[in-house]
Amino acid sequence: MRLSRLWLPTTKETPADAEIVSHRLMLRAGMIRKLGAGIYSWLPLGLRVLRKVETIVRQEMDRAGAQEISMPMVIPAELWQESGRLTKYGPELLRIEDRHQRDFVLGPTHEEVVTDLIRRDLRSYKQLPVTLYQIQTKFRDEIRPRFGIMRGREFLMKDAYSFHLEADDLEREYRNMRAAYARIFERIGVEFRIVKADSGAIGGDRSEEFHVLAGSGEDVLAVSDASDYAANLEAAEAAIPAVRPSAAEALARVATPAQTTCEAVAGLLGEPLSRTVKLVVVKGREQPLAALVLRGDHEVNVVKAAKHPMVAAPLQLAGEAEIRAAFGCPPGFLGPVGACVPVIADRSAAMLADFICGANEVGFHLRGVNWGRDCTEPVVADLRNVVAGDPSPDGRGRLQLVRGIEVGHIFQNGALYTAALGVRVQDEQGGDRIPVAGCYGIGVSRIVAAAIEQRHDEAGIVWPEAIAPFSVIVCPIGAGQSTAVAEAAQNLYDELAAAGVETLLDDRGLRPGPMFADADLIGVPHRVVVGERGLAAGQFEYKRRGAGAAEMIAATAAAVREKLSA
RNA sequence: CGGGGUGUAGCUCAGCUUGGUAGAGCGCUUGCUUCGGGAGCAAGAGGUCGCAGGUUCAAAUCCUGUCACCCCGACCA
Numbered sequence: 349m350r351l352s353r354l355w356l357p358t359t360k361e362t363p364a365d366a367e368i369v370s371h372r373l374m375l376r377a378g379m380i381r382k383l384g385a386g387i388y389s390w391l392p393l394g395l396r397v398l399r400k401v402e403t404i405v406r407q408e409m410d411r412a413g414a415q416e417i418s419m420p421m422v423i424p425a426e427l428w429q430e431s432g433r434l435t436k437y438g439p440e441l442l443r444i445e446d447r448h449q450r451d452f453v454l455g456p457t458h459e460e461v462v463t464d465l466i467r468r469d470l471r472s473y474k475q476l477p478v479t480l481y482q483i484q485t486k487f488r489d490e491i492r493p494r495f496g497i498m499r500g501r502e503f504l505m506k507d508a509y510s511f512h513l514e515a516d517d518l519e520r521e522y523r524n525m526r527a528a529y530a531r532i533f534e535r536i537g538v539e540f541r542i543v544k545a546d547s548g549a550i551g552g553d554r555s556e557e558f559h560v561l562a563g564s565g566e567d568v569l570a571v572s573d574a575s576d577y578a579a580n581l582e583a584a585e586a587a588i589p590a591v592r593p594s595a596a597e598a599l600a601r602v603a604t605p606a607q608t609t610c611e612a613v614a615g616l617l618g619e620p621l622s623r624t625v626k627l628v629v630v631k632g633r634e635q636p637l638a639a640l641v642l643r644g645d646h647e648v649n650v651v652k653a654a655k656h657p658m659v660a661a662p663l664q665l666a667g668e669a670e671i672r673a674a675f676g677c678p679p680g681f682l683g684p685v686g687a688c689v690p691v692i693a694d695r696s697a698a699m700l701a702d703f704i705c706g707a708n709e710v711g712f713h714l715r716g717v718n719w720g721r722d723c724t725e726p727v728v729a730d731l732r733n734v735v736a737g738d739p740s741p742d743g744r745g746r747l748q749l750v751r752g753i754e755v756g757h758i759f760q761n762g763a764l765y766t767a768a769l770g771v772r773v774q775d776e777q778g779g780d781r782i783p784v785a786g787c788y789g790i791g792v793s794r795i796v797a798a799a800i801e802q803r804h805d806e807a808g809i810v811w812p813e814a815i816a817p818f819s820v821i822v823c824p825i826g827a828g829q830s831t832a833v834a835e836a837a838q839n840l841y842d843e844l845a846a847a848g849v850e851t852l853l854d855d856r857g858l859r860p861g862p863m864f865a866d867a868d869l870i871g872v873p874h875r876v877v878v879g880e881r882g883l884a885a886g887q888f889e890y891k892r893r894g895a896g897a898a899e900m901i902a903a904t905a906a907a908v909r910e911k912l913s914a
Numbered sequence: 915c916g917g918g919g920u921g922u923a924g925c926u927c928a929g930c931u932u933g934g935u936a937g938a939g940c941g942c943u944u945g946c947u948u949c950g951g952g953a954g955c956a957a958g959a960g961g962u963c964g965c966a967g968g969u970u971c972a973a974a975u976c977c978u979g980u981c982a983c984c985c986c987g988a989c990c991a
Contacts, residue, residue, distance in 0.1 A: 791991030
């Protein structure tokens with residue numbers, strides 16, 4: 349491709365509303381342009397990268413035995429009614445009406461559609477297992493789209509669905525997909541980590557996420573420093589602490605006129621924050637309220653808490669009025685002693701002895717409190733977010749918190765959708781069975797942004813070879829003055845192109861500065877500079893993007909190709 | 915959805931308090947000189963100041979409404 353003909357609007361200045369590096373670089377490199385909040389056009393350079401990612405995903409899905417299909421984006425709302433997700437999925441689901449006032453949704457994910465597709469034609473167990481996938485534009489009406497393509501409302505996703513007669517066959521396919529995903533991210537050339545996850549709105553039993561590790565990631569991951577244990581913070585299990593020490597102090601009431609936080613109380617008493625306990629009052633599932641007890645230095649894990657049978661899901665905090673009515677005192681002085689709502693203690697809080705908590709009386713806290721002695725033994729559960737330094741749940745190493753960008757998510761849904769939509773299949777004995785299913789998603793467009801987050805420098809993008817928009821850029825210097833340079837560059841370009849190398853010829857006639865700046869910005873992995881000085885010595889200058897210095901090579905296409913394969 | 919903020923040239927922004935000729939830098943066009951890491955000089959093009967009302971002799975500026983976008987919180991590939 350000749351750069352003079354390529355629609356490549358690069359900019360030196362950064363648009364004001366781009367926060368993270370991938371968004372800035374994608375705009376500056378002329379890869380994308382915004383049409384509205386969270387909706388973007390892909391320009392030629394960006395689309396080439398997107399297509400490369402898509403191709404790798406498609407190849408590996410095919411290799412793993414999945415079959416490509418294409419399902420509609422516009423879906424009759426009844427189907428979502430049938431699965432129960434029309435209301436459950438919430439406002440993120442974009443609803444539209446046709447001319448007959450019939451309701452449709454724009455598909456944010458396709459469990460319903462694919463399950464409907466299957467139920468229409470599935471008769472016999474002999475048709476199973478089957479894995480279908482598509483690569484398609486999805487629409488999710490995100491509350492707050494941000495970071496450009498990273499969290500767009502419209503985005504390209506690969507979604508695959510598998511159906512099985514038996515759970516163990518689902519497990520086999522889940523592993524197969526897991527391995528295919530690992531190959532995909534390896535081929536793309538990004539550093540990733542597989543983490544245990546919560547299955548969220550998709551629902552189901554077992555799920556894992558694939559994360560590209562990057563400081564700008566929106567997810568916090570807990571990873572062990574000594575094993576391969578890794579989990580999303582939402583799902584990371586807090587290790588069970590050692591046994592509870594025996595009580596040593598007597599219960600005492602202390603005046604805390606203005607201390608309404610654990611920090612303030614601990615400060616006043618000169619005790620570590622980890623000896624205090626706080627009460628988080630939430631709506632209960634059966635009872636109106638439930639009180640969660642956590643150590644002062646710990647935080648509630650919203651996902652874990654909402655899974656507890658005594659807690660309403662999704663988690664809702666109690667209002668101040670409800671708290672006053674139940675405890676006879678406002679938040680800030682709450683404690684488990686004499687509490688009249690069910691108490692659930694986090695494992696760490698339950699293992700404390702001689703702890704400090706609110707007295708359920710304005711202006712007073714208690715110290716030397718002990719479970720069993722001063723208040724009833726609580727229900728114990730894992731309720732908190734893990735913190736850096738916690739022991740890894742697998743018993744090996746300590747947890748570190750790192751950030752990641754979720755680029756893939758695999759689930760075993762079991763019979764969640766097949767049962768809801770009434771899918772039936774005959775088994776070997778002629779019995780009626782409900783098949784089980786798995787689903788497997790990859791954020792194709794998000795991978796493009798994630799790769800940039802991981803691979804860039806001050807000058808611009810540093811593409812991994814596998815998804816670079818072009819392989820080589822040829823930069824002639826002073827081609828307007830030197831026909832030798834112009835011809836040598838043109839010949840090199842022709843020979844590389846003829847050999848099937850994706851080559852960009854910068855024939856814009858720019859001065860070296862802007863030309864190199866653009867080459868660095870768009871991140872083409874290999875750069876060949878053709879200049880009069882070099883040609884006089886029979887040489888081109890070669891530089892690998894991201895490498896330190898340039899080197900001189902023989903002024904032939906063969907020498908360049910040798911560098912490409914090196 | 916709640917809280918905060920911004921809409922003026924392609925981009926980054928000034929001008930608004932105190933109403934009176936719409937500006938700068940970058941980018942773009944043309945010419946000349948330059949030419950190995952975002953050149954210099956000269957001449958140009960380009961804006962119904964987000965939109966709609968209102969106040970006024972006069973509105974980018976004041977008032978009302980409205981739309982869009984951005985940032986902070988709960989969701990997800």
